[in-house]
Amino acid sequence: MAEATSTADPDPAAIAALKHVGLVGGLTETKVSCAALGDRLDASTQTASRRLQTLESAGYIERDVVGDGQWVRVTDAGEAALRAEYADYRRLFETDVELVLRGAVTGGMGEGRHYITLPGYAEQFRTRLGYEPFPGTLNVDLSEESVRRRGEMAGIDAVPIDAWEDEDRTYGAASCYGVTLVADGERYEEVHAIVPDRTHHDDDQLELIAPERLRDALDLADGDAVEVRVAATSRADAPENEAEMETEVA
Ligand SMILES: Cc1cc2nc3c(=O)[nH]c(=O)nc-3n(C[C@H](O)[C@H](O)[C@H](O)COP(=O)(O)O)c2cc1C
Numbered sequence: 001m002a003e004a005t006s007t008a009d010p011d012p013a014a015i016a017a018l019k020h021v022g023l024v025g026g027l028t029e030t031k032v033s034c035a036a037l038g039d040r041l042d043a044s045t046q047t048a049s050r051r052l053q054t055l056e057s058a059g060y061i062e063r064d065v066v067g068d069g070q071w072v073r074v075t076d077a078g079e080a081a082l083r084a085e086y087a088d089y090r091r092l093f094e095t096d097v098e099l100v101l102r103g104a105v106t107g108g109m110g111e112g113r114h115y116i117t118l119p120g121y122a123e124q125f126r127t128r129l130g131y132e133p134f135p136g137t138l139n140v141d142l143s144e145e146s147v148r149r150r151g152e153m154a155g156i157d158a159v160p161i162d163a164w165e166d167e168d169r170t171y172g173a174a175s176c177y178g179v180t181l182v183a184d185g186e187r188y189e190e191v192h193a194i195v196p197d198r199t200h201h202d203d204d205q206l207e208l209i210a211p212e213r214l215r216d217a218l219d220l221a222d223g224d225a226v227e228v229r230v231a232a233t234s235r236a237d238a239p240e241n242e243a244e245m246e247t248e249v250a
């Protein structure tokens with residue numbers, strides 16, 4: 001299987017503690033006492049202390065212990081976990097929620113083309129997305145705000161692309177989110193944001209695939225501003241395609 005980039009156990013009790021830390025100012029930095037946190041969580045001081053330890057080892061908070069308490073900061077990973085919760089609630093109570101990520105077109109490492117055309121991926125794109133992608137990924141350098149907001153993608157249904165292997169090595173899994181790409185007022189609908197489990201890029205790069213070369217279709221050059229609108233639900237045909245895939249494999 002893919003050696004997935006570490007995702008901590010989303011223990012609901014730890015997330016509840018993280019929410020409280022955020023609410024008392026932890027998204028910047030705040031002083032927390034385990035007794036006060038325990039009160040807010042309706043739990044003992046020891047339990048509150050354990051929750052903070054769990055959050056720290058999951059990489060969701062950083063802390064400096066001082067004499068009368070501790071200074072706690074929610075990390076980027078912690079904020080992403082909170083935003084994923086937030087996205088779930090938005091989906092519960094709002095309809096047609098769209099996540100809009102903004103950034104600029106950029107060149108990457110020239111590897112996207114290689115991965116997109118590997119047979120183990122290409123066949124899955126064909127059956128699950130319903131098209132053969134242009135060989136490559138259009139890379140978008142996300143704005144700071146969008147880097148923070150991309151955590152909300154965790155609450156949105158994606159088309160899964162499975163890990164696979166050939167005789168030499170294993171290839172990681174990926175998730176494909178149906179998106180609309182908007183540039184200079186023009187919209188291009190048949191696009192997916194592809195998020196590989198293993199990648200050389202940081203969170204600030206979002207990679208897009210489409211049947212066509214998007215630089216041509218939307219007349220894009222490096223530095224051009226784009227909007228990536230992520231639909232809150234997956235494309236209606238995705239599960240059907242998956243069923244087709246299983247039938248083919250069987
Ligand atoms: C479908 C897909 C699967 C990938 N699988 C792997 C992988 O198994 N191992 C790996 O190191 N990188 C993998 N990558 C990520 C590439 O290493 C790299 O981060 C990125 O795609 C490079 O794109 P660029 O040339 O546009 O910069 C994958 C990328 C895609 C699009």
Ligand SMILES: Nc1ccn([C@@H]2O[C@H](COP(=O)(O)OP(=O)(O)O)[C@@H](O)[C@H]2O)c(=O)n1
Pocket residue numbers: 106107108109110111112113114134135136137138139208209210211212213214215216
């Ligand atoms: N659907 C797509 C996919 C890639 N591309 C572009 O096609 C080229 C090859 O993609 P790539 O991922 O191998 O290269 P880089 O993104 O690393 O530059 C790049 O210039 C991408 O921006 C595109 O315009 N439309």
Ligand SMILES: [Mg+2]
Pocket residue numbers: 108109110111112113136137138139207
């Ligand atoms: Mg690319």
